[in-house]
Amino acid sequence: MADGARMGAKSKRILVTGGSGLVGRAIEQVVKEGAGQAEEEWIFLSSKDADLTDAAETKAVFDRYQPTHVIHLAAMVGGLFRNMKYNLDFWRKNVHINDNVLHSAHEHGVTKVISCLSTCIFPDKTTYPVDETMIHNGPPHSSNFGYSYAKRMIDIQNRAYSEQHGRMFTAVIPTNVFGMHDNFNIEDGHVLPGLIHKTYLAQRNGTSLAVWGSGNPRRQFIFSLDLARLFIWVLREYKEIEPIILSVGEEDEVSIKEAAESIVAAMGFKGELVFDTSKSDGQYKKTASNSKLRKYLPDFKFTPFSQAVKETCDWFVANSDQARK
Known part of the structure; x- marks a missing residue:
């Protein structure tokens, strides 16, 4: 995608790393x-343009x-089970990527950098709802501590570069986050795109739909196009070094069971919905x-939520x- 960039004399030249992923594609669509x-x-x-774990390629x-x-x-990202298996890889790759990008941005005099964190960075043992002041109040959930600590370090670096x-x-x-252009891999992807893919296969094959875990954990889901619009607002208007949570309200939190039922309704799936409680639930709520x-x-x-799920299912x-996938 980068090859099509025009090197004109516009006053703002905005570089989006990870531009071919879920959020990058959403920002591109909203801009267009x-x-x-x-x-x-x-x-x-995209990752084809540079290996951001390599300092020289990032500088170039x-x-x-x-x-x-x-x-x-x-970032190196993945769902619950991939995180549990590769915590070291998630730590090392993300620390390298983040340090290279922020250091190159500093050396090139970039006016503003907005990095993308995740709610999994918050302490596992905490009171709810979490807010921006609570990031460093305790260890994150043990299932994805490598990714979580690497992301937390961006907040530390931002503060240090500012000071x-x-x-x-x-x-x-x-x-x-969910939406079009997500990673719909059942083993390695996040819960919503994985469920969309599983529902698609179950419908095609005439089988039941197995949801991993009890279905009880609760999540706040944000549609990628909504997040893209908020990213653009942050780029232009947000003036704080401290992070800002971009999310639907607490009242819009849904259980994994409710999310699965929304996908079933959006795809017109008529088969049986089964919850495989032998699989881990991960963090109950955040x-x-x-x-x-x-x-x-x-x-x-x-x-x-139901409209965003329908648009995502239709796209898939x-x-x-x-x-x-």
Whole structure:
């Protein structure tokens, strides 16, 4: 995608790392649909453009594009079971990526960097809802401690770059993101895209639909296009170094069972729904407060969950041959 970038003389050149992933593709779509501004040039990088775990390759891509702003999405990511198996890999790769991107941004005088964190960085033992002040109050859940600590370190680096060099490096913390262009792999992907793929296969094969775990854990899901619009707002308007949670409200939290039932309804699945309680549930809940976001954007309208699920399911069915799975 980066090859198509125009190297014009626009006042803002925005480099998006991880631009071919779920959130990057959503930002690209929202920009193309009219959210972009005349003075902005958007460059969407994919892993084919540079290995961001390599400092020299990261520097080279910054040398090439000379961005004024960076939205940093690139990461090694995966679902619960992949995290449990490869905590060291998640730690090392993400620490390298994050340090290389932030250091290159600093050396190239980038005006603003927005990195993407995750609600799994919050302490496992905590009170709910969690908010932006609670990130470092205790260890994260043991299932994904490698990824969680690597992401937490971005907050530390942002603070240090601000204090030592006056940099405007900040971060957002989305809740569970889903939408078109997700990773629909059943073994390695996140819960919602994995369930969409499983429902598609169960419907095609005339079998029951097995949901891993009890279905009781609760999550706040945010549609990727909503998150993209909020990312663009953060890019242009948010002035704090401290992170901001980007999420639907606490009242919009749903159980995995309710999420599975929404997918079943969206895809018209008529078979049996079975919960495999031999599989781990992971963290029961990680309810996040969006009160800070609401102070800034009291009137922001989120896409209703059932509508967003339907749009995602329809996209997957139409693109099942090309979708990541």
